[in-house]
Amino acid sequence: MITGERMAAVDENAAALGVPRKQLMESSGHAVARAIRTIADSGTRVAVVAGRGNNGGDAFVATRFLDEYEVTTILLGRAEVIGTDIARENWEALQQADYDVRQVTDSSGFELPEADVIVDAMLGTGISGDLREPAATAAWAINEADATVVAVDVPSGFDADQGDHAENRIEADHVVTFHDTKPGLGDLAADVTVADIGIPPAAERFVGPGDVDLARPASRDGRAFVIGGGPYTGAPALASQAALRAGMELSFVAAPESVAGEIQGYAEDLIVQPYESDRLSPDQVDDLVDTAERHDDVIVLGPGLGTADETLEAARLFLESYTGPAVVDADALAVVPDLETDATLVCTPNRRELARMGGPETDSLCETADEVEAFAAELGHVVLAKGVDDVATDGERTRICCSGAPGMKVGGTGDLLAGIVAALLEHAGPLDAAAAAAYVNGRAGERLADDGSMGFLASEMLAEIPAVLWGVADE
Numbered sequence: 282m283i284t285g286e287r288m289a290a291v292d293e294n295a296a297a298l299g300v301p302r303k304q305l306m307e308s309s310g311h312a313v314a315r316a317i318r319t320i321a322d323s324g325t326r327v328a329v330v331a332g333r334g335n336n337g338g339d340a341f342v343a344t345r346f347l348d349e350y351e352v353t354t355i356l357l358g359r360a361e362v363i364g365t366d367i368a369r370e371n372w373e374a375l376q377q378a379d380y381d382v383r384q385v386t387d388s389s390g391f392e393l394p395e396a397d398v399i400v401d402a403m404l405g406t407g408i409s410g411d412l413r414e415p416a417a418t419a420a421w422a423i424n425e426a427d428a429t430v431v432a433v434d435v436p437s438g439f440d441a442d443q444g445d446h447a448e449n450r451i452e453a454d455h456v457v458t459f460h461d462t463k464p465g466l467g468d469l470a471a472d473v474t475v476a477d478i479g480i481p482p483a484a485e486r487f488v489g490p491g492d493v494d495l496a497r498p499a500s501r502d503g504r505a506f507v508i509g510g511g512p513y514t515g516a517p518a519l520a521s522q523a524a525l526r527a528g529m530e531l532s533f534v535a536a537p538e539s540v541a542g543e544i545q546g547y548a549e550d551l552i553v554q555p556y557e558s559d560r561l562s563p564d565q566v567d568d569l570v571d572t573a574e575r576h577d578d579v580i581v582l583g584p585g586l587g588t589a590d591e592t593l594e595a596a597r598l599f600l601e602s603y604t605g606p607a608v609v610d611a612d613a614l615a616v617v618p619d620l621e622t623d624a625t626l627v628c629t630p631n632r633r634e635l636a637r638m639g640g641p642e643t644d645s646l647c648e649t650a651d652e653v654e655a656f657a658a659e660l661g662h663v664v665l666a667k668g669v670d671d672v673a674t675d676g677e678r679t680r681i682c683c684s685g686a687p688g689m690k691v692g693g694t695g696d697l698l699a700g701i702v703a704a705l706l707e708h709a710g711p712l713d714a715a716a717a718a719a720y721v722n723g724r725a726g727e728r729l730a731d732d733g734s735m736g737f738l739a740s741e742m743l744a745e746i747p748a749v750l751w752g753v754a755d756e
């Protein structure tokens with residue numbers, strides 16, 4: 282099962298792996314044609330009704346594979362408004378080669394040709410809301426027609442993310458969906474065929490630019506609240522700055538009075554909130570929970586906190602009463618096993634911390650991904666295990682991230698990662714945020730390691746984060 286949204290991400294990852302979308306469109310169209318051959322004898326009249334998105338593009342391809350049928354292909358709209366280059370190229374291929382193609386510019390001009398099979402390629406996973414004109418009129422005519430309706434990917438009017446249906450949706454007899462079934466498709470009164478369109482399994486398993494598409498902030502929003510510092514001061518400063526670089530509007534650091542000035546001194550962009558103590562202790566917990574919940578903050582708990590008993594006790598108490606999203610990193614990870622919490626956690630252990638939490642001991646996270654998954658399932662939280670490769674898992678779904686460079690072994694890169702996860706949690710679910718953050722952090726390091734450099738600093742990676750996060754599609 283895959284949502285339409287995730288499908289688009291996987292498709293982007295496939296392109297990055299060398300299988301471009303046009304190739305997937307060719308496979309999709311071919312799969313639709315194969316399905317029609319199993320349903321209808323050669324010579325049958327087929328009407329293809331296509332929209333101006335890639336769903337329509339799939340159907341233009343299908344037309345080329347249906348030479349033994351009497352096919353009429355109708356484009357809803359003018360050719361100039363076809364939404365993507367690949368769909369347009371496939372439309373032009375039909376026009377140039379003298380297929381029976383028609384364009385309908387408004388709903389009054391829509392006339393459904395006599396047909397025994399109708400291919401519904403008006404809308405796929407790109408739909409929002411009820412069908413608008415001229416698709417609405419076309420859907421009505423298709424539903425009224427005495428013909429077998431074959432829907433491309435999903436029946437037009439079906440939302441492949443939620444499984445909802447528009448009032449004026451297509452009632453399909455057959456659905457040829459691509460790569461994997463979509464939520465709610467099985468509940469329809471239609472035969473559903475899942476067609477393999479040649480997406481490499483790595484496009485799902487390995488984190489790529491498509492995962493960043495899913496988590497990229499579209500607006501500058503949110504408040505990161507880093508609870509860290511005490512024995513160390515650089516870690517909370519890096520995490521909180523990384524959150525700003527990854528799209529947060531404000532970044533707060535709650536830190537002991539004794540080090541607050543030092544943390545502020547690293548960056549004027551941070552809002553440092555001192556508390557009266559040399560280190561985090563249970564006395565501060567109520568205030569911290571109250572502040573975080575009042576402002577809908579995303580918490581980063583751990584960077585630079587140290588391992589004093591009272592600090593770990595405070596970390597535990599905080600997570601027991603806090604109910605929002607939180608990234609748990611570094612020393613605070615020790616309290617997560619056996620924790621009772623309603624918070625949404627992303628735990629970001631390195632290999633050592635993972636083993637200490639009771640997870641697998643391993644030299645290669647990538648090879649141990651299944652064990653990390655089982656550990657996350659047992660823990661009941663998303664785990665982003667950090668190493669040469671990173672493993673992000675919610676206990677059911679697992680993604681491996683191979684971006685990064687050897688120079689990133691330097692101290693502080695994990696703090697950056699925690700801050701990036703926090704920023705992406707403002708816009709995405711915990712697994713998507715964790716996977717995308719790992720990719721972004723690794724790419725930020727790669728940008729500085731271009732010449733094989735081992736000498737860059739975590740603080741220098743900060744400035745690379747925006748370019749990776751908002752520029753990744755153009756790389």
Ligand SMILES: NC(=O)C1=CN([C@@H]2O[C@H](COP(=O)(O)OP(=O)(O)OC[C@H]3O[C@@H](n4cnc5c(N)ncnc54)[C@H](O)[C@@H]3O)[C@@H](O)[C@H]2O)[C@@H](O)CC1
Pocket residue numbers: 288289291292305306309332333334335336337338339364365403404405406407408409410411412413414416433434435459478
């Ligand atoms: N993502 C993938 O991996 C693949 C996708 N493919 C095809 O691409 C499809 C998705 O393509 P697109 O993203 O271009 O989206 P669609 O082809 O579903 O439609 C997008 C267009 O529909 C319009 N639209 C949206 N809501 C509407 C409404 N309620 N009424 C009327 N018009 C509306 C939009 O303005 C947009 O131009 C899939 O369903 C599938 O058929 C395949 O080519 C193969 C691979």
Ligand SMILES: [K+]
Pocket residue numbers: 336401402403404405432433434435436437
């Ligand atoms: K469709």
